[in-house]
Amino acid sequence: MTTQQLVKEIHKKKSFLCIGLDVDLNKIPQHLLKKEDPIFEFNKAIIDATHHLCVAYKPNTAFYEAYGLKGWKALEKTIDYLNNNYPDIFTIADAKRGDIGNTSSMYAKAFFEDLGFDSVTVAPYMGKDSVEPFLAFKNKHTILLALTSNEGAYDFQTKSIEGLELYKTVLATSKSWNNSENLMYVVGATKAEYLVEIRQIIPHNFLLVPGVGAQGGSLEDVCKYGITKNIGLLINSSRSIIYASNKENFSSEASLKALQLQTQMELILNQL
């Protein structure tokens, strides 16, 4: 999907919500455990109940890899289900990959070609040659970790090296890489106040912003500091939506939670 198509969808749905599909078999409704593929059944029900309220889904691959072959199969069925039934949805493989060039090429092939995701999250710390193989794919997006939502972000990312905080170096340097128009960046909602300076370095790129919901980030603050003319934000929430209930009505409860966020987003979009 192109960035222009994503922006069009945001305006059509009045939403820039991304729903995280972080499936934990200990948290999903018990009755689903009797099904042959409980992870896929859970995702399918959540997707069918929420697709009109969001523009993106983000399965975090850890939650699938943890269940071995069965988990990977469920991931494959989920992305196929999205691509076949909801082709206008932007899909994010949250895999946080990145390695020497030839290995990164294989990761890119796995997520963009084999699975057919629109984007993948990538750690920047092995540098240019570890990221450019992802950027080489046309109309696919590489979402580089810039300033993450967790406490550990202060261990390295905000530390200055040669007078510049590491996350700013990541933003400024990656702009010069080949096909950098395919870059998006992760900035945690818990670090909203940093968005003012971040937008000075990257005024236009889309940001994937996790941390609204269970991690306590504020949607209003993220929008206040981070929204652009083209919106430029995908706000992710995982647990607060998908685990709204573990009863039979889990998907309609998830839909209500998604609607609350979408309604806030619609108000913000109407005020632009």
Ligand SMILES: O=C(O)c1cc(=O)[nH]c(=O)n1[C@@H]1O[C@H](COP(=O)(O)O)[C@@H](O)[C@H]1O
């Ligand atoms: O890359 C991510 O998506 C990510 C980056 C980050 O800085 N913080 C962060 O929470 N995430 C992911 O976003 C999701 C957040 O989930 P909830 O806290 O349940 O909404 C998880 O899949 C995290 O791995």
